[in-house]
Amino acid sequence: MIEPALAGFPVAWFSPTYKMLLEVWREMVGILKPVAKRVNTSERRIELITEGVIEFWSLDKPDAARGRKYKQVVVDEAAMVVNLQEAWENVIRPTLTDYQGGADFYSTPKGRNYFFTLYQRGLDPENKDWKSWRKPTTDNPYILDAEIEAARQELPERVFQQEYLAEFLEGEGA
Numbered sequence: 473m474i475e476p477a478l479a480g481f482p483v484a485w486f487s488p489t490y491k492m493l494l495e496v497w498r499e500m501v502g503i504l505k506p507v508a509k510r511v512n513t514s515e516r517r518i519e520l521i522t523e524g525v526i527e528f529w530s531l532d533k534p535d536a537a538r539g540r541k542y543k544q545v546v547v548d549e550a551a552m553v554v555n556l557q558e559a560w561e562n563v564i565r566p567t568l569t570d571y572q573g574g575a576d577f578y579s580t581p582k583g584r585n586y587f588f589t590l591y592q593r594g595l596d597p598e599n600k601d602w603k604s605w606r607k608p609t610t611d612n613p614y615i616l617d618a619e620i621e622a623a624r625q626e627l628p629e630r631v632f633q634q635e636y637l638a639e640f641l642e643g644e645g646a
Contacts, residue, residue, distance in 0.1 A: 477524035481543035488552040490530040534559035541570040551582035581640040
């Protein structure tokens with residue numbers, strides 16, 4: 473989302489809760505400091521010297537983002553957003569219309585909820601506008617195999633499958 477912001481467009485980062493967006497907010501302020509024209513901490517808004525803007529939103533009250541226009545959005549930890557379908561259809565998706573913008577949904581699976589529905593869209597070859605991928609922790613070259621194996625031994629199998637193997641599980645405990 474930095475690239476379209478540097479190109480002068482407005483972009484947004486959405487997190488399930490305010491507390492979850494704070495770490496990303498702090499990171500982005502540091503990364504963008506050399507190109508930031510104005511940083512508004514109370515509004516969680518970074519204005520760039522290129523006229524691009526990055527806004528950060530909590531999805532515990534998604535209506536706050538209504539009426540905005542974005543070239544790109546990120547929905548972080550999408551599986552944890554309580555009313556993801558409502559937020560996407562009624563608030564976030566309409567913000568992309570003016571710029572024919574795009575959206576990325578990042579998350580660890582959490583059952584077969586609306587994030588799973590969106591993931592399925594990307595697997596459907598008929599849905600050319602959507603792409604999905606799965607990146608389990610086991611693919612991460614920065615995490616030691618021994619640590620992953622220790623987690624496999626210590627955690628219940630379903631927890632390990634979901635949290636480390638990025639598997640969408642059905643039923644209780646997913």
